[in-house]
Structures are given as structure tokens and as C-alpha cells.
Amino acid sequence: MSLSDFVFATCRAGSEKALKKEVSLQPGKLLTPAFMRPQLITWKVQAGLPTDFVFDALLGVVCGWSLGxxxxxxxxAEILKTSDLHVCALHVFPRLISEDGLTPDEWAPVEALADSLKQVCQTSSESHYILDVILGEAGEPWFIGCxxxxxxxxxxxxxxxxxxxxTEAPSRAWLKMEQSLAWLGLDAPxxxxxxxxxxxxxxxxxASWSxxxxxxxxxxxxxxxxxxxxQNHPNYDHVGLPASQLPLDYLPERIDLLACDMNLAPDVVLKYLEPLYLRLKPCWLVLTFKMNDARVEALMPYFIQQVRRFASGPVYAKQLHANRREVTLVSQSADV
Ligand SMILES: C[S@@+](CC[C@H](N)C(=O)[O-])C[C@H]1O[C@@H](n2cnc3c(N)ncnc32)[C@H](O)[C@@H]1O
Incomplete structure (x- = not known):
């Protein structure tokens, strides 16, 4: 269903050009770029969208309809009324988000605004749309989408x-893992x-620390x-070998979560990952594919497709805010 003549996507800082290119390569050439600000792009929709059109992009963190x-x-409230839109939730967030996220001080005014907007935005559990209110720099109007x-x-x-x-986290991969767990709905204590x-x-x-x-x-x-x-944590077991030499008989019958964050080309990662996934039948998969060169970037849809071929549940892929030159793939097994 078309809700507007424009769509939007937010992205990680610095990924704007790559996102624009990704969308320009989508089949059908249905979208033409309209407006671009740091971490936010809109496209005009050409006539004749398929009825099942859903806007999405690997490099788009939030992708949806632009409402004004x-x-x-x-x-x-007026935008919601004019577009006759009911929403199930309200998401308020700044347009400019650093790879380390926002500090509690930066979140405080955003949360206060979200609370005040809740007064005018009735939510309905029957709707499948989330309202996005994206805050720009001082003096800029808010961007509204869903x-x-x-x-x-x-x-x-x-x-x-x-x-x-x-401060005690050994690397930024803590945040990548935490953002991935939240995406899978596994962040509840x-x-x-x-x-x-x-x-x-x-x-x-x-990531292991997380x-x-x-x-x-x-x-x-x-x-x-x-x-x-x-290393000294009683629940951590370090195998100091390359993935190619990991002895399978050392591993348990099953593993709940299979994570992979090796800085190797995706084709090589896939070679090690697929047999392990099939053997360990994890409930959840959290994987990063590094985009270290133009070849890998161009072939990324193919690599993601390869994971979809062997994963037992749907596989979703995105460049999250904490990702640098990489994308995260998550999957939950159909049996969970
Ligand atoms: C981005 S770092 C991983 C960060 C880590 N996940 C964390 O939470 O701190 C990439 C790691 O992949 C490892 N790596 C590269 N090739 C590997 C291989 N064949 N087998 C196992 N690890 C490998 C590197 O040694 C490096 O530590």
C-alpha cells in the first residue's frame, strides 16, 4: 500500500552515498533521489509501484514512507489525520547518530519530546505502522515518516x-552484539x-563480554x-585456533547462538560458517560480513543469499549504527 509519494531511509554516518547507490540499483528503477541530509535520504516514488512494494535497503537503518x-x-497530529494513518508505536530519534550511539544526556530531551508527542499520537495495536519522528539540528523542522x-x-x-x-568492554564489538541482540528481541534481562x-x-x-x-x-x-x-571468565572457553582448524568433536551437540565476526572475505566466512551452522543447529545467528573492497560490496546480495540458502529461519541484513565497513546479518531458527 502506498502511503506517500516519497520514501525515506536513515543510515549510518558516512554511508549516504553508498545507500543512494544501493537504491539506484534496486530493480525497476522506481525511486529517484529527492533530498539528502547527513544520515537521511528521501526518494520520489515513480508511478506504478507494485501493490506489495515495501521499501528496504541493506544500508538503510530505518526505511519507510516519508510523510512530511x-x-x-x-x-x-495533523499529518496523521491527513494521511489517515493509525500507528502502533512512536519512535522519536535524532537524525545525527554517531557509531557509539547517544549518551544519556543526549537521549534525555529526545525522551521528553517523545513523552509529549504521545499525548497527540494515539496508538492502535491493530496498526502495523510505526511513526518515526526524526529530529534535526536546532531550528530544523522534524522529519516525519512511518x-x-x-x-x-x-x-x-x-x-x-x-x-x-x-569502559571495561574489550572492544566496540560489545555494542555491535548488543544492537544485534536487541534486533532479535533478545535484549530482555x-x-x-x-x-x-x-x-x-x-x-x-x-561481543563475548556482552x-x-x-x-x-x-x-x-x-x-x-x-x-x-x-579470558579469565569462568564461562569463557578460548580456542586459540583458526576457524578452519576448529575440531568439531570438541563442540557440544548444539549451540544456542552462533556468532561470527571474522575479518575475512565473506566467501571464506561462508566456507567455515555453513558446516558449523548445519552441525550445531543454533537458535540464533549473528554474523558480520566485512565490506573491505568494491568486489565484496557489489557481491553482498549474493553472500546474503548464500546464508538464506542454509539458515533454517528468515535472515535479515542491515548496516547497524555500530557497524563500520560491514553489515550485520541476524536470523532466528524457525524452531524457536
Ligand atoms: C573484528 S575482529 C573480532 C572482534 C571480536 N568479535 C570482539 O568482540 O572483540 C576480527 C577477528 O577475526 C579474527 N580472525 C580472522 N581470521 C580468522 C580465522 N580464520 N579464524 C578465527 N578468527 C579469525 C581476527 O584474529 C580478529 O580477532
Whole structure:
């Protein structure tokens, strides 16, 4: 269903040009770029959209319909009325988001505004649309859009759980893992307690630290050195071998979460990942594919397709805010 003549996508800082290129390569050439600001692009929709059209992009963190600009809660209410739109939730977030996210001080005014907007935005659990209110710099009107609620889109406003990297986390991969868990809906406290994980490419240990702090038992595979806090954790088991030499009979029958964050070309990652996935039948997969060169960037849809071929549940892929030159893929097994 078409809700507007324009669509929008937000993106990670610095990915604007690549996002524009990605959308220009989408089949049908249905969208032409309209407006571009740092971390926000809109496109005009050409006539004749297929009825099942859903706008999405690998490099688009939030992708949806553009509904206009607003300067007040009343303007937002008017936009909702004019577009005859009912929404199930309200997401308020800034346009400019750094790779480390926002500090609590930066979130405070955003949350206050979200609270005041809730007064004018009635939500209905029957709607499948989430209203996005994207805040620009001082004096700029708010950008208003909406996107369908689905497992493909991140459940947090702007794709950004309210997290600050703890000083003791051995690497920024802590944030990548936390944003991925939130995307899978696994961020509730205690949900992962006692569950098991295997991470390929575990050093220095930021992602494993996130999983350990959530009460998981982690096997980390990496020839690199792991931070002491991770290495000495009673629930961490370091296998100091390359993934190619990981002895399968060392592994348990099943693993709850298979994570992979190796800085290798996706074709090589796939070679190690697929047999492990098929053998361990994980409930969840969290994987990064590095985009270190133009060849990999161009072939990314193919690599994602390869994961879809063997994964037992739907596979979603996005460049999250915490990702640098890489994308994150997540999947939940159909049996969960
Ligand atoms: C981006 S870092 C991983 C960061 C890590 N996930 C964390 O949480 O801190 C990439 C890692 O992949 C590892 N790696 C590269 N090739 C590998 C291989 N064949 N087997 C296992 N690990 C590998 C590197 O040693 C490096 O530590």
C-alpha cells in the first residue's frame, strides 16, 4: 500500500552515498533521489509501484514512507489525520547518530519530546505502522515518516537501543552484539542466562563480554589474544585456533547462538560458517560480513543469499549504527 509519494531511509554516518547507490540499483528503477541530509535520504516514488512494494535497503537503518515535516505536536497530529494513518508505536530519534550511539544526556530531551508527542499520537495495536519522528539540528523542522513493523526492521527507535559502551568492554564489538541482540528481541534481562554461544573471531572479546554479562557460556575461536576479563571468565572457553582448524568433536551437540565476526572475505566466512551452522543447529545467528573492497560490496546480495540458502529461519541484513565497513546479518531458527 502506498502511503506517500516519497520514501525515506536513515543510515549510518558516512554511508549516504553508498545507500543512494544501493537504491539506484534496486530493480525497476522506481525511486529517484529527492533530498539528502547527513544520515537521511528521501526518494520520489515513480508511478506504478507494485501493490506489495515495501521499501528496504541493506544500508538503510530505518526505511519507510516519508510523510512530511512538522514543528509541533499539533503538526504531527495533523499529518496523521491527513494521511489517515493509525500507528502502533512512536519512535522519536535524532537524525545525527554517531557509531557509539547517544549518551544519556543526549537521549534525555529526545525522551521528553517523545513523552509529549504521545499525548497527540494515539496508538492502535491493530496498526502495523510505526511513526518515526526524526529530529534535526536546532531550528530544523522534524522529519516525519512511518515504517512497517516487521522482524526485518530494528524494534528500537532509529535502530538504536539506549546503550553506552561500558569502559571495561574489550572492544566496540560489545555494542555491535548488543544492537544485534536487541534486533532479535533478545535484549530482555535474563533471557539468555544459561544459554550457550560459539563465536568465530572472538578476540579481543567485546561481543563475548556482552554474551558473558548476559549469563551465557561462550566458546570463542580466534588466534588473537583475548582480553584478560574475558579470558579469565569462568564461562569463557578460548580456542586459540583458526576457524578452519576448529575440531568439531570438541563442540557440544548444539549451540544456542552462533556468532561470527571474522575479518575475512565473506566467501571464506561462508566456507567455515555453513558446516558449523548445519552441525550445531543454533537458535540464533549473528554474523558480520566485512565490506573491505568494491568486489565484496557489489557481491553482498549474493553472500546474503548464500546464508538464506542454509539458515533454517528468515535472515535479515542491515548496516547497524555500530557497524563500520560491514553489515550485520541476524536470523532466528524457525524452531524457536
Ligand atoms: C573484528 S575482529 C573480532 C572482534 C571480536 N568479535 C570482539 O568482540 O572483540 C576480527 C577477528 O577475526 C579474527 N580472525 C580472522 N581470521 C580468522 C580465522 N580464520 N579464524 C578465527 N578468527 C579469525 C581476527 O584474529 C580478529 O580477532
Amino acid at each position: 515535516m512538522a514543528r509541533s505536536a499539533e503538526d504531527v 515504517h512497517p513493523r516487521s522482524a526485518a526492521s530494528h524494534p528500537h527507535a532509529g535502530g538504536l537501543p539506549k546503550l553506552t559502551i561500558p 535474563d533471557l539468555l542466562v544459561g544459554k550457550s554461544a560459539l563465536e568465530l573471531g572472538s578476540a579481543p572479546g567485546g 554474551l558473558l554479562q548476559r549469563g551465557m557460556k561462550v566458546i570463542g575461536v580466534d588466534t588473537g589474544a583475548v582480553a584478560t576479563c574475558v
